[in-house]
Amino acid sequence: MTFTLNAALHARNFDVSLTLGPAETVAVLGPNGAGKSTLLGIIAGLLRPDSGRAVLGEKTLFNLDGGASHFLPPHTRGTALLAQEPLLFPHMSVLENVAFGPRAAGESRACALETARHWLAEVEAAEFADRRPGQLSGGQAQRVAIARALATDPELLLLDEPMAALDIHAAPMLRRLLKRVLANRRAIIITHDILDALMLADRAIVVESGHITEEGPTRAVLEKPRSKFAAGLAGMNLVTGTITGRGLTSDGGLDITAHPEDGAVPGQDGVAVFSPTAVSVFLGAEHGSPRNSFAVTITDLEPHGDQIRVHAGGLSADITPAASADLGLTPGMTVYFVIKATAIAVYPA
Amino acid sequence: MTPVSAPRSKARTGSRTNRRDTRYTGVPPWVFALAAAGALFVLLPLAAMVVRVNWGEFIPLITSESSLTALGLSLRTSAASTVLCIVLGVPLALVLARASFPGQRLLRAFVLLPLVLPPVVGGIALLYTFGRQGLLGRSIELAGIQIAFSTSAVVLAQTFVALPFLVVSLEGALRTAGTKYEAVAATLGARPTTVLRRVSIPLVLPGLASGAVLSFARCLGEFGATLTFAGSLQGVTRTLPLEIYLQRETDADAAVALSLVLVAVAVAVVGLSYRRPRALPSQAGTE
Numbered sequence: 277m278t279f280t281l282n283a284a285l286h287a288r289n290f291d292v293s294l295t296l297g298p299a300e301t302v303a304v305l306g307p308n309g310a311g312k313s314t315l316l317g318i319i320a321g322l323l324r325p326d327s328g329r330a331v332l333g334e335k336t337l338f339n340l341d342g343g344a345s346h347f348l349p350p351h352t353r354g355t356a357l358l359a360q361e362p363l364l365f366p367h368m369s370v371l372e373n374v375a376f377g378p379r380a381a382g383e384s385r386a387c388a389l390e391t392a393r394h395w396l397a398e399v400e401a402a403e404f405a406d407r408r409p410g411q412l413s414g415g416q417a418q419r420v421a422i423a424r425a426l427a428t429d430p431e432l433l434l435l436d437e438p439m440a441a442l443d444i445h446a447a448p449m450l451r452r453l454l455k456r457v458l459a460n461r462r463a464i465i466i467t468h469d470i471l472d473a474l475m476l477a478d479r480a481i482v483v484e485s486g487h488i489t490e491e492g493p494t495r496a497v498l499e500k501p502r503s504k505f506a507a508g509l510a511g512m513n514l515v516t517g518t519i520t521g522r523g524l525t526s527d528g529g530l531d532i533t534a535h536p537e538d539g540a541v542p543g544q545d546g547v548a549v550f551s552p553t554a555v556s557v558f559l560g561a562e563h564g565s566p567r568n569s570f571a572v573t574i575t576d577l578e579p580h581g582d583q584i585r586v587h588a589g590g591l592s593a594d595i596t597p598a599a600s601a602d603l604g605l606t607p608g609m610t611v612y613f614v615i616k617a618t619a620i621a622v623y624p625a
Numbered sequence: 626m627t628p629v630s631a632p633r634s635k636a637r638t639g640s641r642t643n644r645r646d647t648r649y650t651g652v653p654p655w656v657f658a659l660a661a662a663g664a665l666f667v668l669l670p671l672a673a674m675v676v677r678v679n680w681g682e683f684i685p686l687i688t689s690e691s692s693l694t695a696l697g698l699s700l701r702t703s704a705a706s707t708v709l710c711i712v713l714g715v716p717l718a719l720v721l722a723r724a725s726f727p728g729q730r731l732l733r734a735f736v737l738l739p740l741v742l743p744p745v746v747g748g749i750a751l752l753y754t755f756g757r758q759g760l761l762g763r764s765i766e767l768a769g770i771q772i773a774f775s776t777s778a779v780v781l782a783q784t785f786v787a788l789p790f791l792v793v794s795l796e797g798a799l800r801t802a803g804t805k806y807e808a809v810a811a812t813l814g815a816r817p818t819t820v821l822r823r824v825s826i827p828l829v830l831p832g833l834a835s836g837a838v839l840s841f842a843r844c845l846g847e848f849g850a851t852l853t854f855a856g857s858l859q860g861v862t863r864t865l866p867l868e869i870y871l872q873r874e875t876d877a878d879a880a881v882a883l884s885l886v887l888v889a890v891a892v893a894v895v896g897l898s899y900r901r902p903r904a905l906p907s908q909a910g911t912e
Contacts, residue, residue, distance in 0.1 A: 366828070
């Protein structure tokens with residue numbers, strides 16, 4: 277029950293091959309115009325590639341190789357698409373919107389409404405059932421759109437930047453919701469946010485100029501990016517752990533002082549994110565209440581642009597070559613990484 | 626400080642401003658003067674007609690047998706033509722707005738031709754198509770149906786001139802609505818016919834309604850094509866505009882009274898259609 281795709285669309289210089297396991301979620305990262313939405317359009321059947329083949333479980337979505345011309349229309353594919361905008365049908369109530377898919381699949385009206393109620397409850401939007409989409413906030417509408425997509429029981433869920441149009445207060449809640457509903461489900465999620473990739477996806481692929489330039493487990497792609505895009509986007513320090521009142525306690529026992537983002541509740545799983553440029557390196561312990569100071573052992577030093585990236589204890593710091601020389605850094609040395617509390621963001625995981 | 630997120634924020638439409646706002650409009654005063662002249666140009670003739678109405682005789686004039694017959698025929702045929710416009714015009718608008726095929730621009734030009742064609746020319750064209758000696762007329766007549774100079778001819782003539790109004794209005798609405806909702810509906814498993822019935826048509830309903838109303842109004846006023854193709858037979862093809870034209874020769878008072886009736890019906894129809902979209906909550910949602 278895997279999903280395999282290879283497709284080429286010459287007009288957009290697009291050529292991608294991809295395989296997904298039965299319950300795997302893959303994050304697609306990449307700059308604007310790289311072909312991420314083209315990928316979803318081709319899978320959903322909204323775009324017809326020039327050549328290629330896609331198989332979802334038992335079903336051949338399209339086969340345009342070697343003179344074959346098999347192309348299933350979108351409504352027979354079982355690939356629900358969730359876009360950046362919720363696109364709830366404005367002339368139907370919220371409940372009718374969610375019941376739309378089951379109705380189209382041939383369920384009776386009563387049965388479809390029952391399914392719709394179930395999924396609305398699942399996304400904590402049951403109280404909006406009788407409202408019109410125009411009466412919902414952006415975050416509420418996107419939750420309903422998720423329920424609408426899930427109500428069709430898709431074999432493959434396609435998410436095109438589902439949180440890009442939301443304000444920063446609505447995003448964390450939706451991210452938690454997606455994490456819950458995407459578990460044990462096959463999905464492809466396009467995102468600009470490495471946090472989405474980290475929290476929602478098992479694997480990440482980077483698409484640049486219509487081609488996959490990097491592929492691997494999300495953490496590996498984000499921590500040791502090989503493609504230019506992932507390097508610019510990621511290379512961030514990510515520390516997972518448990519959210520506390522004043523920051524986060526890492527799984528390794530580090531106490532991190534930081535300002536938790538909205539929606540971060542103490543006791544919850546969370547992730548602390550900070551840039552390597554925010555990390556200073558000292559030979560001795562530095563103290564001061566708003567600062568974090570961690571003793572770490574250097575594993576590796578590498579040039580990174582016009583800076584030196586210091587890898588130590590699973591974290592990285594960017595310092596100038598001059599500073600590196602002054603400190604006499606070498607692998608195996610124990611140093612202190614110092615980060616201001618205000619430079620660390622803590623998100624619920 | 627959130628270095629991790631780089632959301633592509635989409636500009637959101639600002640809050641709706643009140644109609645009576647204090648914003649700078651940039652309309653020069655002399656434009657208002659010319660606009661007033663334009664409005665007068667439309668209203669003055671109507672007022673002149675109202676002044677000329679013989680109010681004492683008004684009710685008997687408009688309730689005479691020939692008047693009522695003509696009014697009834699006009700309303701019936703206009704309703705039938707509007708239905709025909711919807712049946713033929715909705716698919717035309719869909720094909721023009723959504724599909725792409727060679728000759729599409731040409732098809733649009735031809736569909737819109739009746740808008741600029743003198744109606745009498747349209748009538749002649751219809752006569753050579755459906756008339757006894759016409760292109761299709763002969764085969765139709767073999768089937769025992771005669772169209773020319775019958776009530777069916779009135780309906781055909783009115784449909785011919787009114788169809789572009791519906792197509793133009795609906796095609797515009799379809800283009801404005803875009804295909805995003807339709808694509809979503811398809812990925813949710815809806816067949817094309819289901820998408821059309823439950824998403825496309827409901828979304829453009831205001832456009833369809835105003836198109837239908839415009840078509841109805843155009844049918845109601847149709848004169849040239851009807852006279853040429855259907856003739857002027859009382860109770861069969863003599864619609865209200867033909868009756869007015871006929872009465873003008875003999876009884877000017879009756880013509881004016883009937884004209885006023887036609888104006889009233891037209892105003893009611895147009896007024897009804899242009900109030901509706903405003904009364905509805907914004908259909909386009911977040912657009």
